[in-house]
Amino acid sequence: MNAIPKPDDHDMTPGRGSAGAREMGVSANPVNPVNPANPANSPSRAVSGVPGQRPGAAELADVQHAEVRGGEVRHGEVPGGELRAGGVIADLLEHPDPHIVAQAAAAETLLRCWVREAGQPAPADGVLRIPLPASGTALLVPVRYWSPTGWHRFGLPRLADAPDHAPPVDAITVAALLAREASTDGHEHGNGNHNGHGHVYGQGRVHGKGDRGVDGVGGVELVAGVADSLRRVTSFLSDRRTSPVDGPDLFLAAEQSLVLGHPLHPTPKSREGLSEAEARLYSPESRGSFPLHWMAVAPSVLATDSAWTERGRPVAAARLTARLAGIDVPPPDGYALLPLHPWQAREIRHRPQTAALLDSGLLADLGTHGTPWHPTSSVRTVYQTGAPAMLKLSLGLRITNSRRENLRKELHRGVEVHRLLRSGLAQQWRAVHPCFDIVRDPAWIAVDGAVGSDDGSGSSDGFGSAGGSGTSDGSGGSDGAPLPGLNVVIRHNPFSPSDDVSCVAGFVSPRPCSPARPGTAPDRPEIHGPVLRSRLAEVVTRLASRTGRPSGAVAVEWFLRYLEHVVRPVLWLDGEAGIALEAHQQNTLLLLDAEGWPAGGRYRDNQGYYFRESRRADLDARLPGIGERSDTFVRDEVTDERFAYYVAVNNVLGLIGAFGSQGLADERLLLAAFRRFLGNVASGPARLRSSLPARLLDSPVLRCKANLLTRLHGLDELVGPVDTQSVYVTIANPLHS
Numbered sequence: 101m102n103a104i105p106k107p108d109d110h111d112m113t114p115g116r117g118s119a120g121a122r123e124m125g126v127s128a129n130p131v132n133p134v135n136p137a138n139p140a141n142s143p144s145r146a147v148s149g150v151p152g153q154r155p156g157a158a159e160l161a162d163v164q165h166a167e168v169r170g171g172e173v174r175h176g177e178v179p180g181g182e183l184r185a186g187g188v189i190a191d192l193l194e195h196p197d198p199h200i201v202a203q204a205a206a207a208e209t210l211l212r213c214w215v216r217e218a219g220q221p222a223p224a225d226g227v228l229r230i231p232l233p234a235s236g237t238a239l240l241v242p243v244r245y246w247s248p249t250g251w252h253r254f255g256l257p258r259l260a261d262a263p264d265h266a267p268p269v270d271a272i273t274v275a276a277l278l279a280r281e282a283s284t285d286g287h288e289h290g291n292g293n294h295n296g297h298g299h300v301y302g303q304g305r306v307h308g309k310g311d312r313g314v315d316g317v318g319g320v321e322l323v324a325g326v327a328d329s330l331r332r333v334t335s336f337l338s339d340r341r342t343s344p345v346d347g348p349d350l351f352l353a354a355e356q357s358l359v360l361g362h363p364l365h366p367t368p369k370s371r372e373g374l375s376e377a378e379a380r381l382y383s384p385e386s387r388g389s390f391p392l393h394w395m396a397v398a399p400s401v402l403a404t405d406s407a408w409t410e411r412g413r414p415v416a417a418a419r420l421t422a423r424l425a426g427i428d429v430p431p432p433d434g435y436a437l438l439p440l441h442p443w444q445a446r447e448i449r450h451r452p453q454t455a456a457l458l459d460s461g462l463l464a465d466l467g468t469h470g471t472p473w474h475p476t477s478s479v480r481t482v483y484q485t486g487a488p489a490m491l492k493l494s495l496g497l498r499i500t501n502s503r504r505e506n507l508r509k510e511l512h513r514g515v516e517v518h519r520l521l522r523s524g525l526a527q528q529w530r531a532v533h534p535c536f537d538i539v540r541d542p543a544w545i546a547v548d549g550a551v552g553s554d555d556g557s558g559s560s561d562g563f564g565s566a567g568g569s570g571t572s573d574g575s576g577g578s579d580g581a582p583l584p585g586l587n588v589v590i591r592h593n594p595f596s597p598s599d600d601v602s603c604v605a606g607f608v609s610p611r612p613c614s615p616a617r618p619g620t621a622p623d624r625p626e627i628h629g630p631v632l633r634s635r636l637a638e639v640v641t642r643l644a645s646r647t648g649r650p651s652g653a654v655a656v657e658w659f660l661r662y663l664e665h666v667v668r669p670v671l672w673l674d675g676e677a678g679i680a681l682e683a684h685q686q687n688t689l690l691l692l693d694a695e696g697w698p699a700g701g702r703y704r705d706n707q708g709y710y711f712r713e714s715r716r717a718d719l720d721a722r723l724p725g726i727g728e729r730s731d732t733f734v735r736d737e738v739t740d741e742r743f744a745y746y747v748a749v750n751n752v753l754g755l756i757g758a759f760g761s762q763g764l765a766d767e768r769l770l771l772a773a774f775r776r777f778l779g780n781v782a783s784g785p786a787r788l789r790s791s792l793p794a795r796l797l798d799s800p801v802l803r804c805k806a807n808l809l810t811r812l813h814g815l816d817e818l819v820g821p822v823d824t825q826s827v828y829v830t831i832a833n834p835l836h837s
């Protein structure tokens with residue numbers, strides 16, 4: 101790992117030893133896909149283009165025609181496209197046209213969301229029928245693969261009453277049709293046979309802050325978000341197919357690999373307000389980079405806190421930003437350097453409070469300076485190879501559902517968790533799980549509104565030694581309220597360029613890569629250009645080839661090691677300390693050994709901590725006053741719901757779905773392995789105190805975040821109380837299926 105100074109004195113080196121997972125001794129073949137049936141009687145030849153789409157998009161009309169005869173699927177030809185072996189393209193995600201790939205991926209994602217949130221069961225005949233009474237028709241969708249965990253694969257949908265020559269329904273039209281159904285009062289969608297699971301669309305409200313219910317505005321915003329996401333994915337795919345080879349920094353390459361986005365979010369790559377030129381610079385998927393914008397902050401309006409230490413000595417936040425800036429233009433005497441995202445710097449100057457501070461000289465605009473930084477998978481957190489810290493910047497863009505501006509309580513939370521871990525909790529945790537840790541957020545810097553004197557004479561803890569003592573109030577020299585949009589987290593960077601570490605979301609997501617890369621397409625010699633394949637598929641294929649074992653057996657062992665190295669430590673922290681982590685796939689970092697087996701993990705995100713209300717006294721004994729400014733204590737019932745969703749549904753079941761949908765393993769075997777793991781940690785000799793394992797084993801249903809409904813309700817997931825930030829629905833527990 102990196103030799104640079106750490107903000108703590110503990111060893112963060114990942115373990116490389118045995119995972120302790122036993123050989124399953126089974127041959128796990130991929131689940132056979134449900135055969136798709138063609139709703140039309142003959143391949144389409146008359147094509148009408150969709151207004152606003154680029155030339156060639158109408159080619160979709162001739163893609164994905166299939167006939168079912170004797171259980172075999174035969175795909176039609178693709179006019180104007182380069183055909184693969186036998187003159188067919190078995191999967192539209194392998195199509196040479198990036199726009200067609202993006203269309204197929206977007207439509208699939210929308211349909212997955214609807215199936216999960218409406219509770220539609222698997223169709224008996226291989227064709228999913230989605231009634232659309234508000235539009236007087238239905239969608240007929242060929243099912244390529246039905247996933248027990250929700251990562252279904254679909255062909256292109258068609259309208260039930262459309263003539264044979266009509267084109268398939270594109271993703272934007274799918275979004276409009278589904279939005280109309282969701283906003284229609286009194287209709288229950290799906291086929292009505294969802295056993296009480298899923299959401300009754302059009303009925304009830306969420307009552308979260310800013311919630312307006314599912315209305316026409318929500319539908320318009322959904323369609324706009326789908327269009328924006330579709331356009332960006334097309335661009336990302338096009339760029340990646342031109343330059344599929346990753347750079348030498350493994351952590352950075354992994355952060356840039358989430359090209360298609362969340363497989364169960366309707367607008368996974370929407371970034372409203374970002375121009376095309378800006379997107380190339382600011383998007384991790386396009387391997388963008390840019391110098392930061394810097395402002396100088398007068399001591400009287402500076403707010404900071406720091407628990408960062410080096411060689412046992414505290415380091416103030418302002419010293420850290422000065423070190424990271426590397427700029428030739430010095431700030432005014434006594435001022436601190438504040439990094440900003442260039443997009444945010446342009447936007448923030450128009451806000452009255454910021455403009456007033458600039459006019460008064462309490463803020464000085466220094467412009468863009470320094471070596472370029474790279475956006476990571478969250479877009480707003482930036483990374484620089486070899487730098488001691490990453491910077492989690494405020495960014496007012498609406499990315500998927502939310503505007504990503506840091507809140508002051510989140511800044512307090514990151515430092516608070518670091519101090520809590522240093523109180524002895526980290527030592528206890530490492531004794532049991534030496535290969536897992538939290539990526540620390542031990543310092544922050546921000547701006548408060550001016551109050552009283554503006555002569556710059558106020559004191560600031562950013563220039564003192566209080567930051568490392570745990571006694572700083574973190575308020576700087578100003579008594580003004582926090583200034584939104586100027587809050588910056590200073591995150592420790594524990595990784596060197598050679599560390600094979602990846603967020604799980606990027607690890608399982610298909611992305612264009614060179615067919616010459618080991619493990620990419622050994623069974624597809626006819627593919628000469630970049631192929632769409634996940635790092636997970638590469639690793640499992642390579643391990644199977646190296647060991648001579650079936651890929652399904654390798655996948656099961658790999659999965660068991662993942663549970664031991666990543667999931668068990670998260671459950672330990674909940675049971676022993678009462679801290680539940682929002683460990684979804686993008687917040688979970690996986691460390692691999694030299695062969696590709698799971699060897700450790702890290703959790704990141706100062707937003708995603710849940711301190712159980714029932715453990716308040718225990719946590720306060722560890723760190724007196726904990727939670728007073730961070731607003732981190734949450735009722736146990738809400739914590740249980742969120743913890744089950746993020747760790748079980750999003751993370752583990754999402755991983756199982758990736759294995760199955762990519763043909764790497766039988767999901768049923770992985771679900772059985774997960775059940776055995778949960779049984780051991782719930783009641784075996786290695787029993788953990790977390791309530792989650794027993795709940796997952798005992799409950800026939802699970803609560804699940806509904807990303808489509810959350811988008812339609814117009815909710816910003818970063819605003820308001822944690823229990824009303826997003827819409828949750830009830831789904832069947834696949835561990836009981």
